[in-house]
Amino acid sequence: EPEVTQTPSHQVTQMGQEVILRCVPISNHLYFYWYRQILGQKVEFLVSFYNNEISEKSEIFDDQFSVERPDGSNFTLKIRSTKLEDSAMYFCASSVGQGETDTQYFGPGTRLTVL
Amino acid sequence: AQKITQTQPGMFVQEKEAVTLDCTYDTSDPSYGLFWYKQPSSGEMIFLIYQGSYDQQNATEGRYSLNFQKARKSANLVISASQLGDSAMYFCAMREGLTGGGNKLTFGTGTQLKVEL
Numbered sequence: 390e391p392e393v394t395q396t397p398s399h400q401v402t403q404m405g406q407e408v409i410l411r412c413v414p415i416s417n418h419l420y421f422y423w424y425r426q427i428l429g430q431k432v433e434f435l436v437s438f439y440n441n442e443i444s445e446k447s448e449i450f451d452d453q454f455s456v457e458r459p460d461g462s463n464f465t466l467k468i469r470s471t472k473l474e475d476s477a478m479y480f481c482a483s484s485v486g487q488g489e490t491d492t493q494y495f496g497p498g499t500r501l502t503v504l
Numbered sequence: 505a506q507k508i509t510q511t512q513p514g515m516f517v518q519e520k521e522a523v524t525l526d527c528t529y530d531t532s533d534p535s536y537g538l539f540w541y542k543q544p545s546s547g548e549m550i551f552l553i554y555q556g557s558y559d560q561q562n563a564t565e566g567r568y569s570l571n572f573q574k575a576r577k578s579a580n581l582v583i584s585a586s587q588l589g590d591s592a593m594y595f596c597a598m599r600e601g602l603t604g605g606g607n608k609l610t611f612g613t614g615t616q617l618k619v620e621l
Contacts (some may be wrong), residue, residue, distance in 0.1 A: 422608070422609075432549070432597075433611070434609060445608060490537050490556050492539075492551055498547075
């Protein structure tokens, strides 16, 4: 069964460093998303992406964040200058369509630790 | 107001028993989808079941069923014949239609389920 994959599973970085989290969405899906979950808290939406551009973003997704689809399979989230409060689990998700009936399938997550 | 409310931070159930996890939602959009995800201790988010606002029947998926009461704005997850492997955090989520801002899933705070022998 096709699945969303994410690398790395765990990333440790120093405050102020740039990190790139990578995702490979399900191959026939057209919509891609990033969510984050701070430890012990609920999952929060960051950004959605379609047709090589951001379709929606939350207030969390400020100028230090960016997303890119550098090739036909990968979808990346870059955090330019990490802060302690960026420590969280970051989930990539994908869906076939953008309607309210379209299920978003999540990857296993990347746990980001900022020291 | 919270869009998704899960009032049970923790639940216990005996193995082989059924358990209901509560979820209420708030939206003015006539078209929306409700989803349940399971998050085991390993951290991944596993899709379990979906209910559309226009669906006439309650969704079922193996041992999972959704008790959808539209007028009460509730979408409770029922797990039948609980197994030890069902121990996990369970999240209810909603995706509103285009009038409600479309793309994103809005999650509740989750219910931690522990299945006991």
